[in-house]
Amino acid sequence: DAMVIQNPRYQVTQFGKPVTLSCSQTLNHNVMYWYQQKSSQAPKLLFHYYDKDFNNEADTPDNFQSRRPNTSFCFLDIRSPGLGDAAMYLCATSQTAETQYFGPGTRLLVL
Amino acid sequence: EDQVTQSPEALRLQEGESSSLNCSYTVSGLRGLFWYRQDPGKGPEFLFTLYSAGEEKEKERLKATLTKKESFLHITAPKPEDSATYLCAVHTGTASKLTFGTGTRLQVTL
Numbered sequence: 001d002a003m004v005i006q007n008p009r010y011q012v013t014q015f016g017k018p019v020t021l022s023c024s025q026t027l028n029h030n031v032m033y034w035y036q037q038k039s040s041q042a043p044k045l046l047f048h049y050y051d052k053d054f055n056n057e058a059d060t061p062d063n064f065q066s067r068r069p070n071t072s073f074c075f076l077d078i079r080s081p082g083l084g085d086a087a088m089y090l091c092a093t094s095q096t097a098e099t100q101y102f103g104p105g106t107r108l109l110v111l
Numbered sequence: 112e113d114q115v116t117q118s119p120e121a122l123r124l125q126e127g128e129s130s131s132l133n134c135s136y137t138v139s140g141l142r143g144l145f146w147y148r149q150d151p152g153k154g155p156e157f158l159f160t161l162y163s164a165g166e167e168k169e170k171e172r173l174k175a176t177l178t179k180k181e182s183f184l185h186i187t188a189p190k191p192e193d194s195a196t197y198l199c200a201v202h203t204g205t206a207s208k209l210t211f212g213t214g215t216r217l218q219v220t221l
Binding site: 004006031033040041042043045048050088090092094096097099100101102103104105107 | 142143145147152153154155156157160198202207208209211212213214
């Protein structure tokens with residue numbers, strides 16, 4: 001089945017230790033998104049790639065970066081995680097501006 | 112600025128007790144309204160897309176409707192497995208981004 005896959009599902013890191021979350025898709029969609037979702041809150045868009053074009057949200061901290069080496073893969077890098085970065089990170093894909101399909105998420109815990 | 116408000120924040124129903132969830136929006140140029148279901152610890156699961164006022168979509172016990180100011184998700188004879196958070200989101204403008212509401216947490220008990 002075509003899908004959005006996120007690895008790992010759970011990630012524990014230490015304060016200030018860089019961490020990378022990964023997302024892959026078999027839908028061949030041209031847009032990939034990264035969201036941050038904290039408990040009982042709406043998903044918050046961090047950035048998205050429209051093909052190879054990177055689009056950063058104005059309020060996304062510099063601590064968060066992303067890479068998209070090819071159509072199928074997208075990575076979220078957190079350079080120096082703080083306690084406030086503990087959250088669920090969601091990857092989604094869409095074909096242009098159509099429906100977004102989400103992966104299962106990665107739960108990040110910062111100790 | 113686009114705004115999406117969902118109500119109620121939480122809803123507890125008995126099995127078989129039908130109800131509706133509300134999503135009101137203030138946007139400039141709606142291009143689509145989306146409903147998602149999210150189970151605890153999981154990513155949102157796509158349910159429906161609505162594009163214009165008067166449109167309706169159905170899936171099993173769920174029916175989504177759209178007016179110029181709000182959308183309703185009607186749940187008919189719910190079962191415990193319908194328990195989840197239901198998220199509403201709008202797509203506006205030319206960008207690919209969605210604006211989400213904070214969701215309605217639905218609990219259906221026996």
